[in-house]
Amino acid sequence: MPNEERGRLDAAIDRAVRGMMQVDPRAGLRHRVTARLSTSAPRGSWLVPAMGTAAVAVALVLFWTSTGIPKPQPVVPTEIASARPSPAPSAEASQPRARQVGRATASVERPRRAPGVIFDQGRGRIRAASLGRPIQLDPSVFPGHLDQVVAADDMVASPPTIAIAPIVLQPITITPLTVSALPIRK
Amino acid sequence: MPGVPQSTERVTAAQSAEVTDLDLVRLAQAGDTEAFGELVERNRRAVFRAALAAVGSPTEAEDVAQDAFVTAWRKLSGFRGESQFRTWLLSITWRKAIDRRKALTKWLKLAASASRDEAGDDMFDIVERIPSSDRTPDESLESHELQRDVRKLIRTLPRKLRDALLLAGTGEHTYDEIGRMLNAPVGTVKWRVAEARRVLKRKLAAMGYVDA
Numbered sequence: 001m002p003n004e005e006r007g008r009l010d011a012a013i014d015r016a017v018r019g020m021m022q023v024d025p026r027a028g029l030r031h032r033v034t035a036r037l038s039t040s041a042p043r044g045s046w047l048v049p050a051m052g053t054a055a056v057a058v059a060l061v062l063f064w065t066s067t068g069i070p071k072p073q074p075v076v077p078t079e080i081a082s083a084r085p086s087p088a089p090s091a092e093a094s095q096p097r098a099r100q101v102g103r104a105t106a107s108v109e110r111p112r113r114a115p116g117v118i119f120d121q122g123r124g125r126i127r128a129a130s131l132g133r134p135i136q137l138d139p140s141v142f143p144g145h146l147d148q149v150v151a152a153d154d155m156v157a158s159p160p161t162i163a164i165a166p167i168v169l170q171p172i173t174i175t176p177l178t179v180s181a182l183p184i185r186k
Numbered sequence: 187m188p189g190v191p192q193s194t195e196r197v198t199a200a201q202s203a204e205v206t207d208l209d210l211v212r213l214a215q216a217g218d219t220e221a222f223g224e225l226v227e228r229n230r231r232a233v234f235r236a237a238l239a240a241v242g243s244p245t246e247a248e249d250v251a252q253d254a255f256v257t258a259w260r261k262l263s264g265f266r267g268e269s270q271f272r273t274w275l276l277s278i279t280w281r282k283a284i285d286r287r288k289a290l291t292k293w294l295k296l297a298a299s300a301s302r303d304e305a306g307d308d309m310f311d312i313v314e315r316i317p318s319s320d321r322t323p324d325e326s327l328e329s330h331e332l333q334r335d336v337r338k339l340i341r342t343l344p345r346k347l348r349d350a351l352l353l354a355g356t357g358e359h360t361y362d363e364i365g366r367m368l369n370a371p372v373g374t375v376k377w378r379v380a381e382a383r384r385v386l387k388r389k390l391a392a393m394g395y396v397d398a
Contacts, residue, residue, distance in 0.1 A: 009387045009397040012329075016336035017355030025234040025248050033255040034223045 207271040215262050222262070226255050229272055232358040233279045236367065239352035240283035241290060250286050254279035273366050276359070280367040332395060339389050343382055350378035 207228065213221035230251065237250035258265075258275050265274055340348060346368075353364045354375075365372045387397060 007397045009390050009395060010383070012332045012336050012390075012395075013383055013386050014355070016333055016340060017351060018357070019333070020242075020337065020340070021235055021239060021352050021356045023235070023238060023244055025230055025244075025251060029230045029234070029248065029251065030223050030226045033226045033252055034219055036252065036256050037219050037222065037259050 208267055211262065211265060211267070211271050214259070215265070222259055225271065225275075229275055232272065232356075232363075233275060235356040235358050236276055236279045236353065237283040237286075239349060239356060240280065240287050242287075243290075246286060246290060247283075250279065250283045254282045257282065269366075273363055276363055276367050332390075335390065335393060335395070336386065339386050340382075342389075343385060347378050347382035347385065350375050351382035354379045 205224075207225060210221045210225050214225065233254055234247055234251045237254070238244060238247035241247050241250060254275065258278050261278070265271065340351065343351065349368060350364065353359050353367065354361070359367075361372045361375050365375045368375060370378075391397065
């Protein structure tokens with residue numbers, strides 16, 4: 001409807017709205033936009049590789065944690081199994097968590113220790129054992145604790161059996177930082 | 187796709203008339219910035235005026251328009267062509283513009299409180315500074331005053347009415363596009379425009395202007 005027929009106020013409103021809105025952007029908007037595009041890639045170009053990498057990382061972590069990395073537990077020895085002959089190499093495979101390392105010792109005969117010193121003065125930890133033959137601790141008695149055995153320097157068994165604990169990666173626990181207001185000094 | 191230039195080619199002016207927005211979008215999705223530049227060229231006015239309707243300042247509107255285009259570029263991989271690119275782009279623009287308006291409103295409240303005594307303006311007088319493109323030197327003083335009063339009254343309209351009235355007055359947007367931007371049915375948009383005009387005329391009549 002032409003403005004002349006709509007009345008003076010309608011025409012004034014139309015003119016005011018046109019004056020406010022029918023403004024064009026400054027020249028060169030296209031170039032200003034495309035210049036910014038070079039620094040901002042489309043999301044799809046990096047999102048897929050990033051998500052893929054993250055998924056692989058999560059899968060690795062889950063696999064790693066689910067394969068049974070032993071957690072250190074307190075050792076409460078109750079008894080020592082009877083000494084056995086040196087285990088055969090095949091027996092070592094049955095205990096993958098405790099790698100056994102043989103130790104060359106001198107063939108000097110030393111007096112045996114009394115059984116009372118096997119335990120470390122009640123601290124709950126096997127300290128040493130003087131046995132004439134290498135021992136094999138029964139895993140059923142010490143499940144998961146064979147790695148706690150510490151060989152003593154004076155052990156004369158030939159060859160002694162030493163269980164060395166594998167490297168255990170423990171998760172790092174980050175304590176949340178608590179920020180409290182400083183006291184105001186006046 | 188027949189007739190569509192490969193992503194390595196540049197869209198020339200002659201080609202751009204034949205290539206649809208969707209073709210350009212497909213090229214841009216493959217990383218062709220020139221194709222996206224053509225989309226910017228085609229939609230720059232609609233995007234700029236939509237932003238202007240929300241923020242009221244050409245400078246701010248241009249910033250919003252640039253941000254909207256860059257955001258559209260980043261999100262382009264998510265555009266499936268279920269709606270028109272222009273509609274999708276205008277939705278992004280309107281959201282950006284509303285965010286900017288909220289930030290500006292806070293800022294202008296602070297600035298206006300400091301300068302109100304000097305200028306005697308309210309916080310929405312930023313709209314008054316938009317240059318008018320249709321004023322002629324021979325406008326009468328009465329007409330000039332009427333225009334000034336109409337603009338002031340437009341600024342006092344409720345936002346829903348003002349947005350609909352200004353978007354309808356851009357000459358760039360259909361009612362359907364306005365409805366999608368405002369998230370309102372077309373009928374509601376038309377009602378808001380008509381209601382805005384009724385409110386303006388009622389207030390103008392109360393100021394002594396006669397609808398002759």
